Amino acid sequence: MDKLLFGISGLPIGSGLKHLNYASGINYVKSIGLDAMELLFVRNVNVTDKNKHIILKTKLDNDFYLSAHGSHYINLNADESEKQEQSMERIVKAMEGLSKVKGRSLIFHPGFYLKDSKEEAYDTIKENLLKLPYKGIDYRLETTGKGSQFGTLEELVSLCKEVNSCKLCIDFSHIHARGNGNLKGYDDFAKILQYVLYNLGRSALDDLHIHMGGINYNEKGEKNHLPLLESDFNYTACLEAIKDFNVRGCIILEGPLVEKDALLLKNTYKRL
Numbered sequence: 001m002d003k004l005l006f007g008i009s010g011l012p013i014g015s016g017l018k019h020l021n022y023a024s025g026i027n028y029v030k031s032i033g034l035d036a037m038e039l040l041f042v043r044n045v046n047v048t049d050k051n052k053h054i055i056l057k058t059k060l061d062n063d064f065y066l067s068a069h070g071s072h073y074i075n076l077n078a079d080e081s082e083k084q085e086q087s088m089e090r091i092v093k094a095m096e097g098l099s100k101v102k103g104r105s106l107i108f109h110p111g112f113y114l115k116d117s118k119e120e121a122y123d124t125i126k127e128n129l130l131k132l133p134y135k136g137i138d139y140r141l142e143t144t145g146k147g148s149q150f151g152t153l154e155e156l157v158s159l160c161k162e163v164n165s166c167k168l169c170i171d172f173s174h175i176h177a178r179g180n181g182n183l184k185g186y187d188d189f190a191k192i193l194q195y196v197l198y199n200l201g202r203s204a205l206d207d208l209h210i211h212m213g214g215i216n217y218n219e220k221g222e223k224n225h226l227p228l229l230e231s232d233f234n235y236t237a238c239l240e241a242i243k244d245f246n247v248r249g250c251i252i253l254e255g256p257l258v259e260k261d262a263l264l265l266k267n268t269y270k271r272l
């Protein structure tokens with residue numbers, strides 16, 4: 001990617017006068033100066049044969065970037081192999097839905113450790129990821145916000161090295177919450193990007209998918225999203241590190257203020 005795009009997760013709030021759908025939402029988001037949207041397939045794949053044409057046309061007309069967030073019911077390390085199969089099916093269905101509108105990245109949380117050791121969970125998840133069909137959409141493994149969830153930065157970077165179809169989604173707020181507020185200043189963010197650069201090479205920072213937003217957490221990790229200004233998440237330091245490492249790709253804002261906070265990120269970045 002030659003740029004760093006800023007976008008939102010799900011539909012924008014808009015003016016509140018009219019109910020927005022994906023197509024009208026894309027038009028609106030573009031009109032206020034943002035470039036990307038993460039479609040929410042968390043409950044079901046809501047790109048259908050009925051709406052796919054209008055979404056694709058609007059995306060192309062606006063030179064807009066689309067990703068999607070996969071189901072919350074994915075556990076590639078489930079105890080029952082049947083549940084692992086169902087998780088794989090959900091990932092493939094989401095990938096197919098996103099490809100109908102020429103999206104680029106499917107983001108998901110790979111699973112939970114349950115009673116397994118970290119190494120056992122890693123191996124099982126890797127075996128399953130290796131079976132996913134690659135059809136031009138990158139599977140983006142997202143750093144997770146709770147200690148019970150598989151998905152530390154180190155685990156996911158290692159999987160990205162071993163599985164060709166997988167790339168990284170760094171959710172900085174999740175890392176912050178998982179570490180009970182450990183990302184305090186510039187160096188904490190720079191360390192993460194340096195780790196990615198060292199292990200995955202420059203190409204990973206040239207096309208990185210990023211989530212951030214205000215977040216509420218306790219010692220167990222993430223609780224809920226918050227407006228940026230009501231949280232201790234240091235988005236300015238995070239953006240400074242992102243700028244210094246010349247990261248390109250896409251930043252998706254997650255949180256209740258949606259496009260308002262996405263614009264706050266974009267405008268802060270531009271001023272740095």
Ligand SMILES: [Zn+2]
Pocket residue numbers: 069108109142
């Ligand atoms: Zn997520």
